[in-house]
Amino acid sequence: MLDDMDRRILRHYQHDPALGPAELAERAGVTAATCARRLERMQASGIIRGNRAVIDWRALGYEVEVSLRVTLDKTQARAFDEFMAAARDVSEVVELQSFLGRVDIRLSVIARDMGHYQQIYRQNILTLPHIADIEALMHVARIKSDEVLPL
Structure with a gap:
């Protein structure tokens, strides 16, 4: 289950997955270590399935x-x-x-x-x-x- 901190991280991450960990953490209002740990957990559990390039056909x-x-x-x-x-x-x-x-x-x-x-x-x-x-x-x-x- 996601808590408010996970949701804050995801909210910023989904808008710009290319953000560096430090900048993502700052925008989400958490430490870089906490942000990295939670992203890793959400990736391992399948909540975050990956990043992809969106190409203009x-x-x-x-x-x-x-x-x-x-x-x-x-x-x-x-x-x-x-x-x-x-x-x-x-x-x-x-x-x-x-x-x-x-x-x-x-x-x-x-x-x-x-x-x-x-x-x-x-x-x-x-x-x-x-x-x-x-x-x-x-x-x-x-x-x-x-x-x-x-x-």
């Missing part, structure tokens, strides 16, 4: 993002596992989510342009196993993308 030439909602053929016992394994191998699929309901899987796909997307769709997506239905939603704008928790 557009800066690298990816101008198109499409969400694909996929319904699988549920008459096949291994449909979900086989679909997920194959979808993980498509490098332009940057996110996979599973759902309960009519839609089973959502894939987020990036491409350089519409021609590139069409190539990915025909060669890599439509060849994935056990697809019963697929619906494409073209992203127009990202209104909010925030993984910061209200601590």
Whole structure:
């Protein structure tokens, strides 16, 4: 269970995980040793799962993002596992989510342009196993993308 001190540390850490231990401790109002010990404990317990770089796909030439909602053929016992394994191998699929309901899987796909997307769709997506239905939603704008928790 997290106490107020852990929450203060996490609140500052999630906004800027590149902060040095001394600066993070100062912002959280704790000593550097306490901050380091608590961060280490939260990492060991899985509360902090890691740090990552957030890369702007557009800066690298990816101008198109499409969400694909996929319904699988549920008459096949291994449909979900086989679909997920194959979808993980498509490098332009940057996110996979599973759902309960009519839609089973959502894939987020990036491409350089519409021609590139069409190539990915025909060669890599439509060849994935056990697809019963697929619906494409073209992203127009990202209104909010925030993984910061209200601590």
